[in-house]
Amino acid sequence: MEEAITIHSVGGVEVELPVAGLGGRSLAFIIDIHIRVIFAMAWGFGVGWFLNEVGIKGDWIGWLAVLPALLIYFLYHPLLEWLMGGRTPGKRMMGLRIVTEQGLTPGLGAILVRNIFRLIDSMPSAYVLGLVVAHFSARHARIGDIAAGTLITYEEALKLKALEGLFDEPGEGRAELSLKQRELLMELLERWNGLLPERRHAMALTLLRARGLEPPAKGLKYDGRLRTTLKGLLEGGEHE
């Protein structure tokens, strides 16, 4: 069930923001709760142990060990979501972001509301209610999101850097590539190590043959030579 919200931008240009499903949200939450619990416990027990070792007792334990641990645990979500513009470390890892229904960064009020309602989303335990509501509601919103008017979307993380070289002019006496071909090449080179060798070789050969080029001879370091050939092609030099 792919859902999206549409942002109506200037001049009739529309942009779609895909809404995150339960899987992505849950994974982000699982990452966050681990960070939260580990940091809070590490602080609480670590500082508690240290104070005990150096002989500080009584009131100080509360303010130096317990209070920061509680703050980490309870303010992790609201504070980070506010400071990081609708993200938390877990959401960032999953490429997710909280936005308002208009696609904007949520304000402090909306963030507080969705976190107060976390209390009932997590009822009776393990977020059962929140998961059930998010499963059946439009745009996979839990009660907190419905109350705050927020939703969680996938965030495009592509930087300007990723376009570098895409529009370069061909060098002197070198064959040029269309934008599409360049992009395919860039994509293949970026994902080179993530692809199975036979897959990337097949794709590389298809690209080279489409340019009417001969692939390097098979043999020692074939993978590396193939990659170098593609890089050379992208940078404007043809290896014939």
Next chain:
Amino acid sequence: MSDERNAVGVSLEGRALAGWLRGRVEAWRRQEELIKRQQGGRVRESDEALELLRGYRGVARDLSLARRLLPGSRVIRYLEALLLRAFDTIQRPPLGSWAQIRQLFSRDLPREIHALRGAIAVSAALFLLGIAAGWGLVSLQPELIALFASEAMIETVQNGELWTDDLLNIVPSSVLSLQIMTNNIMVTFFAFALGAFYGIGTLYIMLLNGLLLGAVFAFTGQHELDGRLFEFVIAHGMVELSVIVIAGAAGMRLGEALLRPGLMTRTEAFRVAVSRAGVLVAAGAPLLVGAGLIEGYISPDPNFDLNFRLLVGLSYWLFMLLLFSGRLQSRRRSAS
């Protein structure tokens, strides 16, 4: 830019497009910089804001061109992300978060308290009803205290002591304060958020808390300890219970919005109620920090006599009343 040479597989149009996009990269970089500066709140120059707006239109044009000529390209993905960020920056409300917090206390809080005065009265009545019921139940059937209090607590009272007597020998004041603050803030948030179940959850919380208080007072009264319990409770209890009653009123407002949404859809009415009634909870929760400190440092300490406790309790409660009615804020404004 493009010449008449038409290389293998590359149309003249394609070359022109590449040239055009190449010429736009600098504008995109500048747009990113402007967004960063605006979001950081460092620059509020009007010509920079205008430049951001012009750049935003430019990015929208680039995107629409790229969509037509380069479907599926990463250029589109980048431009969409850039356009959304610019859109977000331009649409951002003019008030920063701190200004919003100030506005919450000076304008929204007194207004919402006034709007919800009926609900606050009902919430307080429910709470008192709970107290009366708890008192009545335990007075008529003393063994029913087992429903409300733990065995250890009952045993302590039967031995003529209060469970609060040795409190400071067991936990330091700071830890006690923190435990109490956390617990009370949770109860307050629950009283509010449970209003999402058509208000029934809030009714339950208010009645239950009243029942507990009434039952415990009736039980300690049977062992002539109610005076001492009152002494323990009075310094922190007035603000603590008032905040919970007010949060209950906010929760009931949510229930009402769901039951009688009026001309809006249920979701809309619920959302409006959350953002308006939520103001009471947002302002009330910080007061529980002070109440927690009093309950950790003053209430269990036998060195403070009843008069001092009454003074602390009443002063803090008065402070709450002045804050919630907006008098404190308007006085400060006129003084400055």
